[in-house]
Amino acid sequence: MQAFSFTHAESPPAAVAAIAPKPHGYFLGGGTNLIDLLKEDVEQATDIVDLTRLDLAEVEETEGGGVRLGALAKNSDTANHPLIRTRYPLLSQAMLSAASAQIRNMATNGGNLLQRTRCMYFYDVGTPCNKRQPGTGCSALEGLNRMHAIFGASKQCVAVHPSDFCVALAALDATVRVRGVDGKERGIAFQDFHRLPGDKPEQDHTLAHGELIEAIDLPASLFAKHSYYLKVRDRASYAFALVSVAAALELDGDTIKQARLAMGGVAHKPWRAAKAEAALIGKAATPENFAAAAEAEMADAQALEHNAFKIPLGKSAIVRALIRAKGEP
Amino acid sequence: MTRDEREVLDEMKKAGVPRREFMKMMGGAGAGLVAAQTLMEEQTYAQAASLTGGATAAPAVGVPAVSVKFMVNGAEKTLTLDARVTLLDAMRRHLGLTGSKKGCDHGQCGACTMIVDGRRVLSCLTLAGQADGKKVTTIEGIATGEELHPMQAAFIECDGFQCGYCTPGQICSAVALLDEAQRGEASYVTEDLQNPPKQLSDDEVRERMSGNICRCAAYPQILKAIQKVHQGRPVAQDWGFAGPKHLAAMKEEARHAGV
Numbered sequence: 254m255q256a257f258s259f260t261h262a263e264s265p266p267a268a269v270a271a272i273a274p275k276p277h278g279y280f281l282g283g284g285t286n287l288i289d290l291l292k293e294d295v296e297q298a299t300d301i302v303d304l305t306r307l308d309l310a311e312v313e314e315t316e317g318g319g320v321r322l323g324a325l326a327k328n329s330d331t332a333n334h335p336l337i338r339t340r341y342p343l344l345s346q347a348m349l350s351a352a353s354a355q356i357r358n359m360a361t362n363g364g365n366l367l368q369r370t371r372c373m374y375f376y377d378v379g380t381p382c383n384k385r386q387p388g389t390g391c392s393a394l395e396g397l398n399r400m401h402a403i404f405g406a407s408k409q410c411v412a413v414h415p416s417d418f419c420v421a422l423a424a425l426d427a428t429v430r431v432r433g434v435d436g437k438e439r440g441i442a443f444q445d446f447h448r449l450p451g452d453k454p455e456q457d458h459t460l461a462h463g464e465l466i467e468a469i470d471l472p473a474s475l476f477a478k479h480s481y482y483l484k485v486r487d488r489a490s491y492a493f494a495l496v497s498v499a500a501a502l503e504l505d506g507d508t509i510k511q512a513r514l515a516m517g518g519v520a521h522k523p524w525r526a527a528k529a530e531a532a533l534i535g536k537a538a539t540p541e542n543f544a545a546a547a548e549a550e551m552a553d554a555q556a557l558e559h560n561a562f563k564i565p566l567g568k569s570a571i572v573r574a575l576i577r578a579k580g581e582p
Numbered sequence: 583m584t585r586d587e588r589e590v591l592d593e594m595k596k597a598g599v600p601r602r603e604f605m606k607m608m609g610g611a612g613a614g615l616v617a618a619q620t621l622m623e624e625q626t627y628a629q630a631a632s633l634t635g636g637a638t639a640a641p642a643v644g645v646p647a648v649s650v651k652f653m654v655n656g657a658e659k660t661l662t663l664d665a666r667v668t669l670l671d672a673m674r675r676h677l678g679l680t681g682s683k684k685g686c687d688h689g690q691c692g693a694c695t696m697i698v699d700g701r702r703v704l705s706c707l708t709l710a711g712q713a714d715g716k717k718v719t720t721i722e723g724i725a726t727g728e729e730l731h732p733m734q735a736a737f738i739e740c741d742g743f744q745c746g747y748c749t750p751g752q753i754c755s756a757v758a759l760l761d762e763a764q765r766g767e768a769s770y771v772t773e774d775l776q777n778p779p780k781q782l783s784d785d786e787v788r789e790r791m792s793g794n795i796c797r798c799a800a801y802p803q804i805l806k807a808i809q810k811v812h813q814g815r816p817v818a819q820d821w822g823f824a825g826p827k828h829l830a831a832m833k834e835e836a837r838h839a840g841v
Binding site for chain 1: 645646648664665666668687688689692695701702703704707708709711712714755758759762765766767768769770772775776788789790791792793794
């Protein structure tokens with residue numbers, strides 16, 4: 254780990270001012286990913302600004318009936334907050350499925366959005382990786398790619414985004430509130446926050462250097478009654494998803510008024526399953542219609558050498574998540 | 583196993599060499615270099631800590647430093663450290679508190695678990711600077727004087743370990759788990775998120791302890807120990823120290839076996 258300076262930010266503008274001029278400056282939230290990346294020499298920092306003293310840790314109602322998640326609220330506090338448990342149980346479930354109790358106590362909401370892929374070649378500094386070192390090649394493309402993407406990948410990168418929280422946020426149409434380097438605040442629709450790799454896999458998201466996430470806004474909840482987060486993984490706990498599905502339904506009797514589906518473990522960003530959603534609107538909430546929706550989405554999936562299992566697994570996971578969201582066992 | 587390693591193991595059996603010496607020898611045989619380095623570092627730092635009464639050596643000249651003032655097991659401590667030092671290394675190397683273990687050093691095993699401001703965290707992924715102004719409890723601070731914390735006593739009673747390396751982390755994690763349950767926190771296996779159980783099922787405890795790995799797989803006994811404290815579930819101690827009678831009988835048996 255190379256030497257870096259460590260300071261505590263006293264205000265959001267001061268934090269931005271401290272990091273923006275430093276090309277290798279980093280904001281520090283919980284540190285559960287960044288400290289590890291620094292130890293592995295995947296990232297090199299010259300300056301670290303600890304954000305955790307900033308007054309951005311609240312979870313509170315907004316005027317439009319939604320909820321604002323402070324960027325520095327811990328994952329465990331957010332998942333267990335009464336507003337989240339009652340109005341956005343999908344989000345609670347997704348957060349509680351992630352990592353371990355210790356990590357959830359440390360990790361912040363803002364930091365969760367900025368965690369890097371767990372592709373082993375990204376972590377192994379002895380191998381080529383376009384995300385870590387642009388232009389060197391992708392080791393996973395022809396390597397061990399069991400954990401990798403089936404949607405939206407490029408020849409430059411087949412890594413997947415590791416977050417569960419973000420999959421639920423994608424399904425819930427969240428907005429990321431950001432303080433810019435110019436001091437102006439702006440909102441980024443969640444679908445526009447993370448990127449597909451294309452020919453710039455080193456860029457996970459659309460934030461500019463020095464921009465600070467202050468909060469994540471959730472619109473008024475429509476799905477508290479009918480939602481489910483399903484996570485399929487190699488172990489029963491404390492593992493990243495092979496495939497996960499955030500499913501939310503608004504039902505009128507047995508008819509689907511609105512459907513939201515997002516998938517984790519399948520793409521460089523939380524994958525909003527728009528084709529499956531379109532196939533569900535106006536239909537009866539039946540296993541047959543769920544299966545047709547899953548087929549519609551997964552028809553576009555493209556397997557690599559070792560991850561073809563994710564296609565049938567994805568279909569089953571979508572159907573199962575929708576059945577549970579509807580409220581059936 | 584290489585021939586070197588076999589030789590070393592055979593030698594160890596003959597001489598009854600203690601574990602630490604064994605680690606050193608394994609290092610000499612080229613198989614456990616990391617273990618040997620860790621051991622040397624530990625010995626060096628333990629010496630430094632005892633020489634200076636827990637005070638710390640200043641970071642190298644030109645390396646950015648950080649000043650940390652915090653409560654460690656009820657006592658106020660002030661350290662000036664290289665900004666890269668983790669909370670785990672600050673405790674082990676600079677305060678001589680080697681109870682917290684460095685297992686993976688990557689946030690995957692839980693051996694370094696400490697309780698910071700009442701919450702269990704991974705000290706290997708926490709920079710010491712992040713703990714400034716906070717209250718840190720390590721395994722050394724769990725007991726009250728000579729009286730073990732009920733969780734420590736239960737781990738002993740239920741045989742909740744084999745090698746013991748993960749145990750400080752397991753116990754700190756389990757102590758915090760009880761508080762989380764008391765506060766009504768939910769887990770991924772909680773059926774009704776609106777009403778998380780205050781009395782945790784075995785499955786709830788397993789899920790909530792998944793961040794603490796035990797290579798010896800003492801999980802059934804760890805679960806038993808936690809439930810003994812949490813549920814007050816009575817547990818029959820199924821082991822005991824050998825008394826004079828047992829020892830005499832064993833000697834007698836060995837004498838006959840040798841004939």
